[in-house]
Amino acid sequence: MDIQLLLEIAGLFLTLVVLLYLIFGDNALFRLVTYSFIGVAAGYVAILVIFQVLLPRLSILLVSQEPVLVLIGVVEIVLGLMLFLKLWQHTSFLGALPMAILVGVGAAVTIGGSVFGTLFGQINGTIGLFDLQKGGNPLLRLLEGIFVLVGTVSTLAYFQFTMRSKAALPEQDGNARRSPVIKVLAVIGQGFIGITLGAMFAGIYAAAITALVERIGFIFDFVSRFVQ
Amino acid sequence: MRLVPGDAQGEPEQPGGSSGEDWLSSLRQEPDADVSPGQEDALGQAGSEEFSESETPDWLSRIRERARMETGAQAGESGAEDETPDWMSGLDSEPETGGADEGAASSSWLVEMEAAGGQADEPGTAPQGAAVAPSDPVGEEWMDELSAWRAGAESEPAEAASPVPGDLPGWLDDGTVLGEDLDGNLQLAQEPPESPAEAGSEDLLAGFAVEGESTVVQQPVEPDLPAPAEETPEWLRDFSSQAPAENSGSVIPLIETAGLEGISDDIETGVGIAAGELPDWLSEEGSPPSSGQEVEAPGEPLSEELARAELPEWVKEMRPIESVLPGEAAAVEPSQQVEQAGPLAGLRGVLPIEDLKTHYRKPPVYSARLRLSEKQHSHASMLESIVAQEAQPLLIPRTRARAPQVFTRVLVTLFIFAVLTVVRIFPLGLVPGALLAPPELDDMFNQIEQVSEQNAPVLLAVDYEPGRFGEMYFASLPVIEHLMAKNVPIVVLSTVPTGPALAQRLLQEAADDLREKTDQTYDPAVQTLNLGYLPGGTISLLEFAQLPSRAAPATLEGNFDIWKQPFLANVKGLDGFSQVIVLTDSAETGRAWIEQVKPLMGTAPLLMVTSAQAAPLLMPYLQSQQVNGMVSGFLGGVTYGQWRHVDTPADPYWESYQVGVLLAVGVILFGGLFSLARVVIRRKDGEGE
Numbered sequence: 001m002d003i004q005l006l007l008e009i010a011g012l013f014l015t016l017v018v019l020l021y022l023i024f025g026d027n028a029l030f031r032l033v034t035y036s037f038i039g040v041a042a043g044y045v046a047i048l049v050i051f052q053v054l055l056p057r058l059s060i061l062l063v064s065q066e067p068v069l070v071l072i073g074v075v076e077i078v079l080g081l082m083l084f085l086k087l088w089q090h091t092s093f094l095g096a097l098p099m100a101i102l103v104g105v106g107a108a109v110t111i112g113g114s115v116f117g118t119l120f121g122q123i124n125g126t127i128g129l130f131d132l133q134k135g136g137n138p139l140l141r142l143l144e145g146i147f148v149l150v151g152t153v154s155t156l157a158y159f160q161f162t163m164r165s166k167a168a169l170p171e172q173d174g175n176a177r178r179s180p181v182i183k184v185l186a187v188i189g190q191g192f193i194g195i196t197l198g199a200m201f202a203g204i205y206a207a208a209i210t211a212l213v214e215r216i217g218f219i220f221d222f223v224s225r226f227v228q
Numbered sequence: 229m230r231l232v233p234g235d236a237q238g239e240p241e242q243p244g245g246s247s248g249e250d251w252l253s254s255l256r257q258e259p260d261a262d263v264s265p266g267q268e269d270a271l272g273q274a275g276s277e278e279f280s281e282s283e284t285p286d287w288l289s290r291i292r293e294r295a296r297m298e299t300g301a302q303a304g305e306s307g308a309e310d311e312t313p314d315w316m317s318g319l320d321s322e323p324e325t326g327g328a329d330e331g332a333a334s335s336s337w338l339v340e341m342e343a344a345g346g347q348a349d350e351p352g353t354a355p356q357g358a359a360v361a362p363s364d365p366v367g368e369e370w371m372d373e374l375s376a377w378r379a380g381a382e383s384e385p386a387e388a389a390s391p392v393p394g395d396l397p398g399w400l401d402d403g404t405v406l407g408e409d410l411d412g413n414l415q416l417a418q419e420p421p422e423s424p425a426e427a428g429s430e431d432l433l434a435g436f437a438v439e440g441e442s443t444v445v446q447q448p449v450e451p452d453l454p455a456p457a458e459e460t461p462e463w464l465r466d467f468s469s470q471a472p473a474e475n476s477g478s479v480i481p482l483i484e485t486a487g488l489e490g491i492s493d494d495i496e497t498g499v500g501i502a503a504g505e506l507p508d509w510l511s512e513e514g515s516p517p518s519s520g521q522e523v524e525a526p527g528e529p530l531s532e533e534l535a536r537a538e539l540p541e542w543v544k545e546m547r548p549i550e551s552v553l554p555g556e557a558a559a560v561e562p563s564q565q566v567e568q569a570g571p572l573a574g575l576r577g578v579l580p581i582e583d584l585k586t587h588y589r590k591p592p593v594y595s596a597r598l599r600l601s602e603k604q605h606s607h608a609s610m611l612e613s614i615v616a617q618e619a620q621p622l623l624i625p626r627t628r629a630r631a632p633q634v635f636t637r638v639l640v641t642l643f644i645f646a647v648l649t650v651v652r653i654f655p656l657g658l659v660p661g662a663l664l665a666p667p668e669l670d671d672m673f674n675q676i677e678q679v680s681e682q683n684a685p686v687l688l689a690v691d692y693e694p695g696r697f698g699e700m701y702f703a704s705l706p707v708i709e710h711l712m713a714k715n716v717p718i719v720v721l722s723t724v725p726t727g728p729a730l731a732q733r734l735l736q737e738a739a740d741d742l743r744e745k746t747d748q749t750y751d752p753a754v755q756t757l758n759l760g761y762l763p764g765g766t767i768s769l770l771e772f773a774q775l776p777s778r779a780a781p782a783t784l785e786g787n788f789d790i791w792k793q794p795f796l797a798n799v800k801g802l803d804g805f806s807q808v809i810v811l812t813d814s815a816e817t818g819r820a821w822i823e824q825v826k827p828l829m830g831t832a833p834l835l836m837v838t839s840a841q842a843a844p845l846l847m848p849y850l851q852s853q854q855v856n857g858m859v860s861g862f863l864g865g866v867t868y869g870q871w872r873h874v875d876t877p878a879d880p881y882w883e884s885y886q887v888g889v890l891l892a893v894g895v896i897l898f899g900g901l902f903s904l905a906r907v908v909i910r911r912k913d914g915e916g917e
Contacts, residue, residue: 125852
């Protein structure tokens with residue numbers, strides 16, 4: 001029997017079992033398929049890491065004729081072993097150093113990228129909207145810029161929860177309130193946030209319906225091929 | 229009183245003369261050879277036990293002989309007959325019985341005893357109540373003194389074992405009258421005994437008789453008393469030396485009876501009834517105070533022989549003030565007070581009622597009402613209201629039944645499934661293809677269109693999960709086919725473990741589809757290079773952007789010489805690639821590529837093929853020119869294919885996709901309108917009520 005056919009039969013079976021979740025909810029077959037996927041993925045990842053990450057990288061570093069590379073390789077091996085010892089309680093303290101390195105370097109890279117990549121880039125992009133000489137209808141560009149600016153400021157104002165001491169005095173109902181300007185901007189920001197969330201929901205639904213359509217098409221194509 | 233051994237039936241024990249008969253009976257008993265001379269008995273038995281055969285005085289032997297005679301005579305008459313001699317039977321008899329005959333018999337016996345008293349050895353020991361009859365002149369002296377003391381002694385203790393008048397033998401009654409006053413207390417008549425010997429004997433017996441009945445005096449027993457043959461015992465000498473004088477108050481009376489009119493001063497002065505029984509320390513006490521007198525303070529030393537304890541200073545400071553105030557009459561100890569009235573009149577040591585009345589009074593009654601401040605009262609009322617709320621039954625909200633929800637879910641699922649299947653099976657052709665293309669799609673098309681095979685390779689990052697394969701396949705396939713149609717070499721990289729496998733399948737299917745549509749051959753095995761999995765996430769992206777050869781040294785197949793191959797020979801960094809196209813379904817992955825890789829790309833454009841769910845979050849980067857082109861979702865793939873005027877695998881599913889989206893819009897609108905209508909109806913119902 002053709003392997004491709006077997007794979008398609010297996011795919012059909014798994015697809016139908018997963019679709020049963022829509023009717024019967026959580027059931028044993030659905031959990032079986034889920035566990036199988038997790039197991040296969042974990043096994044594949046393990047093989048991939050061993051044969052494509054550890055062995056190639058370590059071999060390159062250790063057999064290199066450059067002492068620096070050899071030293072780097074040795075350090076990498078030692079740190080990896082120390083991190084591996086974190087599995088046992090008595091030796092877990094040895095894994096603190098490589099964990100600290102990972103966390104510290106990761107945080108630095110992430111923060112640096114967020115600041116220079118996202119924050120500065122978005123600020124620059126918002127400012128650039130008001131460049132009326134860049135191209136297009138200047139009025140439309142200006143309106144677009146104003147719209148984007150108002151949306152950005154109002155969304156940020158919505159998340160503003162600090163107040164001055166005078167404004168923090170409780171009113172008659174005992175609740176502290178923000179300044180009126182912030183209140184107005186927060187209301188506008190709520191609208192922009194709602195629109196964004198709606199767009200995100202629409203994208204998620206579109207992705208889901210696409211997956212469903214693709215699976216229905218797969219079933220239809222297999223059945224039609226099988227019938228023919 | 230114990231019976232003489234041999235009295236078979238035995239008289240009931242008389243409380244009045246039990247102790248006297250005990251010692252007397254013990255005297256009559258033959259000494260036990262195993263008994264050591266030093267042994268003594270407490271009351272009256274010491275005489276018979278302490279004398280060995282050789283030491284038995286004549287008077288004692290005569291007593292025993294007489295006892296034997298009496299016992300033998302009585303045993304022949306009747307076994308049940310009481311063998312007690314007359315004088316003893318007088319003791320056993322009822323109080324009403326007269327004691328005259330017994331008194332006569334006992335008198336004769338006593339006379340004999342006294343006559344032989346001078347020949348007997350002085351036992352020397354004088355335990356309390358011991359039947360020691362001195363047989364020498366010295367002994368007679370002490371007996372005389374004893375009798376004299378007794379004549380002036382006070383009455384017997386009137387406690388439970390008080391001797392009943394009449395229970396004592398007649399000889400004991402001679403000269404002394406034990407009467408009772410109205411209170412039942414014993415009284416001793418003031419009449420002195422007729423003869424010294426008789427008086428002494430009577431005193432001796434009376435002392436023994438009384439002692440057995442009295443429970444007031446508890447005298448220590450001295451096992452070994454000095455036995456000066458010719459000297460008065462020391463203890464008795466003390467008695468004699470301290471002959472009670474009138475109102476001397478040297479000895480504390482054992483009993484003070486109230487209402488006794490005939491009590492002589494001698495009684496009050498308090499020579500003890502059995503002077504021999506009192507220890508030295510008691511005998512040396514001053515005369516007890518009369519009813520009007522007061523006893524010494526408790527802190528005063530009782531005897532010269534007793535060493536006064538040296539109290540530490542801090543203990544002295546704790547002493548009650550009343551005990552140290554000079555000149556202040558010490559309170560009469562309760563133990564020294566004589567009860568004046570009531571059933572306990574005449575007794576000593578009774579707790580004074582008057583003192584109790586003054587000392588103990590009714591405890592004060594405190595009000596049970598709490599004093600609360602206003603703040604406390606408010607807090608209490610608040611707490612009470614909170615607790616009262618807990619007791620109130622909560623309204624259980626109606627829970628919707630689960631069955632309708634399951635039915636609705638199943639119904640909607642089947643409906644949607646059916647619609648999509650029907651539309652897929654029977655395309656209606658009612659929905660036209662995409663007519664409008666977003667600007668970002670146009671930019672992407674233009675960017676790829678500018679790439680040629682002579683340019684540097686294109687880096688294709690496959691970073692999406694297998695679950696999004698369907699959508700990403702429809703969105704990315706047209707783009708890859710466009711690249712393959714350009715014969716552009718493609719270098720594949722992935723930061724997702726499953727990415728290399730997905731990339732392999734995507735490249736193969738794109739090549740196959742391109743071959744089917746345009747007959748153009750593109751060999752992925754030759755014209756593509758899969759660098760495999762890039763571990764480390766964001767950190768590895770930065771490393772790859774700085775030095776790709778170090779971050780990805782080998783291919784997925786394990787080829788370490790890829791960076792020496794022709795189309796990668798000029799690639800030293802990311803700027804060595806003509807374009808970077810990122811296929812991702814996650815906004816975070818796209819942001820990581822934008823933040824870490826884009827700054828080091830130079831002039832090379834960054835293009836993205838994203839899922840429909842990540843597109844809204846990555847759109848700002850598109851507008852900020854950090855992303856140069858974007859194709860998002862199923863719609864973007866179909867549209868890109870229309871722009872290229874080629875058919876895509878997504879075309880058959882376009883109508884189903886559109887129907888599915890329209891169906892979702894309809895369901896959402898219908899559900900919103902239904903909810904709004906229900907709210908309006910409920911409000912109207914509420915206003916109507």
